[in-house]
Each structure stands twice: as C-alpha cells, then as structure tokens.
Amino acid sequence: MHRRRFLRSAGLGVPGLAALTSLSACKVGPTDVNAASASSGREQVIVVGAGISGLAAARHLADRGQDVVVLEARDRIGGRIWTSEEWAGVPLDLGASWIHGINDNPIAALAAKARARTVVTDPDSSTDYLPDGSEVDGAQEKAMERRQSKMEDALAAYQDNADEDASVRSVVERALRWSALSDDDKVLASFGLNDYEHEYSGSVNQMSALYFDSGADIKGKDVLFPRGYRQITDLLARGLPIRTGQVVKHIDWNSRGVTVGTDKDSFHADQVVVTLPLGVLQSGAVTFGPGLPASKRTAIDKLGMGVLNKCYLRFPKVFWPDTDWMTYIPELDKYGQWEQWINITRPTGQPVLLGFNAADFGRTIEGWSDTQIVDSAMGTLRTIFGSDIPAPVGHQITRWASDPYTRGSYSYNKIGSTPAMRDHLAAAVGDRVHFAGEATHRASYQTVHGAYLSGIRAAKEITD
Numbered sequence: 001m002h003r004r005r006f007l008r009s010a011g012l013g014v015p016g017l018a019a020l021t022s023l024s025a026c027k028v029g030p031t032d033v034n035a036a037s038a039s040s041g042r043e044q045v046i047v048v049g050a051g052i053s054g055l056a057a058a059r060h061l062a063d064r065g066q067d068v069v070v071l072e073a074r075d076r077i078g079g080r081i082w083t084s085e086e087w088a089g090v091p092l093d094l095g096a097s098w099i100h101g102i103n104d105n106p107i108a109a110l111a112a113k114a115r116a117r118t119v120v121t122d123p124d125s126s127t128d129y130l131p132d133g134s135e136v137d138g139a140q141e142k143a144m145e146r147r148q149s150k151m152e153d154a155l156a157a158y159q160d161n162a163d164e165d166a167s168v169r170s171v172v173e174r175a176l177r178w179s180a181l182s183d184d185d186k187v188l189a190s191f192g193l194n195d196y197e198h199e200y201s202g203s204v205n206q207m208s209a210l211y212f213d214s215g216a217d218i219k220g221k222d223v224l225f226p227r228g229y230r231q232i233t234d235l236l237a238r239g240l241p242i243r244t245g246q247v248v249k250h251i252d253w254n255s256r257g258v259t260v261g262t263d264k265d266s267f268h269a270d271q272v273v274v275t276l277p278l279g280v281l282q283s284g285a286v287t288f289g290p291g292l293p294a295s296k297r298t299a300i301d302k303l304g305m306g307v308l309n310k311c312y313l314r315f316p317k318v319f320w321p322d323t324d325w326m327t328y329i330p331e332l333d334k335y336g337q338w339e340q341w342i343n344i345t346r347p348t349g350q351p352v353l354l355g356f357n358a359a360d361f362g363r364t365i366e367g368w369s370d371t372q373i374v375d376s377a378m379g380t381l382r383t384i385f386g387s388d389i390p391a392p393v394g395h396q397i398t399r400w401a402s403d404p405y406t407r408g409s410y411s412y413n414k415i416g417s418t419p420a421m422r423d424h425l426a427a428a429v430g431d432r433v434h435f436a437g438e439a440t441h442r443a444s445y446q447t448v449h450g451a452y453l454s455g456i457r458a459a460k461e462i463t464d
Contacts, residue, residue, distance in 0.1 A: 042268045043067045045462060046260050048248050049275035051079020052096075052448055053436040055236040056455030057273045062240060064463050069269075070242040071262060073405045077237050077244070080277070080406060081448065083230035084396055090350045091228040092312055094398050096448045103220030107232060107449045116231040118223035119347040126325035131187060133383040136329075147185075148192045150175065158209050165415050168196055168212055169204040183332065191329045194336045197359035200446070201306025202412035204359070211413040215450075216443040226347045229448070248276075252289030253432040259289075271432050273458045278425075278439040279305040279407025293429060299421035303439060304414030307362040307401045311377055312344070314394040315351045319385055322346070326353075328380055336361040338380040353381075366399040373397055410446045411439035426454065434458040 047058045050072035061068045076082070080095040099118065102108040111118055128136040136144070154175030155168065176189055193204045200212055225231060246262040251272060253259070258272045276286060281300045292300075320326060326341040336359065344352035355377050357365060365373050374395050382389060400409045413419070419442055426440035436458040437451055444450030 042257070042270075043069045044270050045069075046071060046258065046267050046269040046272045047275065048251070048260065048272060049079060049437075050074075050077040050233075050237070050242055050244070051275060051277075051437070051451065052081055052233060052236070053438070053451040053455035053458075054079070054273065054275040055233055055240070056452045057275065057434075057436055057459040058240050058242075058455075059236045060456050060459035061462065066463065068241070069267065070240055071246040071248055071260060071267065072242060072244045073247040075244050077242060078230060078233045079275075080400075080409070081229045081233050083228035086396060087314065087350075087394060090314070090348060090352065091230075092344070092352070092396060093225070093229050094310060094396065095400075096229050097224045098222045098448075099224075100222050100447050100449070101218035101220040102223055105220065105449050106452055108223075110232050110235060110452075111225070114231045114235045116225055117227060119226055120221045120223050121324045121342070121347075123222070123325070125323045126327060127321045127323045128327045128329070129384050130329055131331045131383075133385070144188055144192075147176075147188055148195075151189070151192050155209055155212075162210060165208050165210045167205050167415055168207040168209050169193060171209040172204075187329060187332055190332060190335050191327075191339060194339050194358070197306075197336060198308065198340050198356060200412040201308045201358055201409050202304045202414060203306075206304060206414050208413045208415045208417060211417065211419055214413060214419045214442075215445055215447075224347060232448075248286050250287045250289065251433065253430060254290075258432050271434065271462055273434045273436055273455070273462075275436045275455065275458075277305070277406045277408065277437060278303060278411045279401075280405065283404075283407050285404070288433075290430075293424075293427075295421075295424040296427065296429070296435075299417075299425040302414060302417040303421055303425070304412045304417065305408035305439075306359060306410060306412045307366075308356060308358045308409040309362040309365065309400060310396075310398045311355045311357070311373055312396040313353050313355070313374065313377060313381075313392040315353070315392050316390050318345055318351045319389050320345075320353065326384075328384060330380070338377055355380075363401050366402045370395060370397055412446070426457070428458075428461055434461050 044067040045061050047054045047068060047070045050070050054070055058068050058070045082095040084092045084094050099105055099107045130136055151172050155171055158171045172193060196204055196207065200207060246264060248260055248262050250261045251258065251274065257268060257270050260267045260272060280286065282305060320343060324343055324346060328339055330337050330339065338355050340356040342354045344350065344354050374392060400406055422440055422442040422445060426435050428434045436454040438445050438447065441450035441454045444453065
C-alpha cells in the first residue's frame, strides 16, 4: 500500500478550512475588494487568479512596492485551495489538504508564520481490505508489496531502456504477462495501477511511462491542517487588492502594455501574471491577443490535466478502525472505485470519512447525482463493515473536472509530453506576459509548494 506516493500529489486534488482568528478580518469577498473602478487607472501588474500561485506572485510584488491588482473569477480566493465551512465546527478541505514533505518547504514556513496547527498523517497507519471486505493479513500484504515492487521495477527498467513512450498500463501489463494472470492476480494488479492514478490524477491508459514520476522527491513528513489550508491563503491575501467575480475572457498585449478583459471590465497594466490552471488553458475559454508561441501551445495541448475528487461522509458515530488510512481492493468490474479512504476523525475528532476517486472513475461520477455517489460509496463501506452501519447524516462532494475555473484537479505527464514542456509553459512571452501555476513547476508540479514557488518565480521575472 503506497499512501506515501499518493500523498505526494494529493496536495492539489485535488483539498482550506476556517481561518485563524487573527486572520479573520482579512477574509476576502466581492464587497470589500471591488471598491476601485477598473477604468480609473493603470496598474503596474495584473495577476490573473487568486489561487496560491497568484497570491504568492501578488504578495511578492506588493511587498516590493509594485502596484498590483488580482482578478479572480470566483466569489472567493484560494482556487484549488478551498475550505468548506458548511458543517459548523468541522472545516473541510475540498481541494488541497497536505503539506508534502515539511523539510525546507515554503508552505511549512508560511504555516508557522500563520500559527496554523498541523497534524502528521502516517502512510503506514492503514487498514486494508479485500474485495469481500475481509482484512488483508500479513502474508497477503507482503505478496501485494512484492507485486507492487515488480510493477515499479518494470516501469524503472522501461525508463532506463525505452526509446519511445508508452502508457503506464501497457508497460505494467506486459511485465506481469497480463493474459496469463488469474482473475485474483488481476484484481491485485489493478489495485496497484489505480494507486498510480490516485497519486498522479491521470488514467494509467494515458499516463506517460517515461515521465509519470519526473517530479522531485519529497523530503520530510506529510501534514494537514485541522483548521484548514485557508489559513495559508488568507495570510498571503492580507491587504492585497483582489477583485472577485471577474471572469477573464481575453489577454492582449503590445509594446505599450497589456489589457485584460473580463466579463465585466477591462484592466490595463504594464505586465500580467497568468495563473490559470492547465485545464482552463486547454479549454480555450481565455484567448491571448497576438497568440502564444508554438512551444507553449504544444505544452498546453500535450500535458495532461487529471482528476482527483473527494466525497466526505459524516456519520452519527465512528464504526471504522483508528488508523489514518483505509484501502479497499475492488473486483475487476469495479476498477478504481472507492479504493482510498482517510479517517478524518483523527485530525478533527468528528465522525467523518473521506473517500477519493481519481482519473476515469473520478471523472465519470461527476455526471452522477449526489445521491448516486453517496449510494456507491456506501456500497463499498457496507461490504467492508456490514449492512447495519449507520447511514451518513451529511455529505460534501467535489466535481473538479466540471468546474469551469479549473477543468480538473492537477496536471500530470501524459503520453507524448516531456518534463521540458513545463518550462515552455512557464516561459514569459514578450517580457509582458508571465505564467505561473503548479503545471509550470517542473520539479514540484501537482503540489501546493510547487504552485507557490511558481508564483514567486513569475514575480521575480518582473522585479529582478
């Protein structure tokens, strides 16, 4: 069971929470940030997007005396950091949840500055279940670990020797001699494949075997925020001029400056920092005046935007084991369904479970009703814990691929893409248009700290 590998990427899946008391006064909304008229003057820099990369860029610029305005489509800040306060006293992260590797991590430093409490999640604290709901025993776990190691060795060997790219699934199936496997062995191997999908958010049918794991290694423990990731975005946003409810439609530039047009106004500046998620760039919802360089267009087209969705279930009481994680191995005909669960009771003290669904199944259920999703989740939980477990008294569900302002959870390396394409995505255009966001960080894409660092990098292109 490779929770550590999954944790590396779940910082953006796609899940902040209630802000620190000391930061509550800086809560940003459409009424307290939209005082200035768009046509009343010209800024030095416009930042498109109030997610972590946009806030990082704007904070760096403002602290160095730059006149900056942040344009945000939503009525909230944070982007893919989104703390729900729907349940009183139980803040939940619907987007990024973790700081991945606290050693030398800038988000850990921000957490300390915000005095935000963090809790370690242990990837080895897990209870694991077979398709019939019985618990995996020691011998079975060792057998599964051997199979997982064989899959990892096959992918490593392919990266060392292959000249052409292929999908993660095709490389693994060839190494395991898939057609000769028993159905039981295919079930276990499929569980291992879905583990890659939970980590990297893309389908193993489309994930690059050469470059799927090209990111930097994570160092240190993984921690989450019992009071929510929003504490970090609120800290960064303090005092910044942020205009919410501004859906950017086009970005134009020439030798005299840039113009950003929204569904409501036009904004003018010397330079712009674009932090739109890869999925939004791919959708074509925002047009770029003179056009983007061929290398950037290629990067946008070829990199993948994946999905990791969450389903929080609140129960009247706890009926599950006191471990950080639970994993379930479904039958082949239920590939990828409800394999990863985290025990939210441990950090919050509340009877809440969180189920994850990634890649193809995560995208499929976005078309289901909430009732259908909850029923599907409960089918898995009843298989594990019995038919007499209580029904949930509440649920909160994400649909990141359907969100017009993200079009997915976080990026991954798709077949045909290369790590260098992230550099092309990050490259400035004409010394006027700068780009940031997790997808632009070659070493730490998919992570909050990668997104944050990309914003700092884009701001330094302007100030240095």
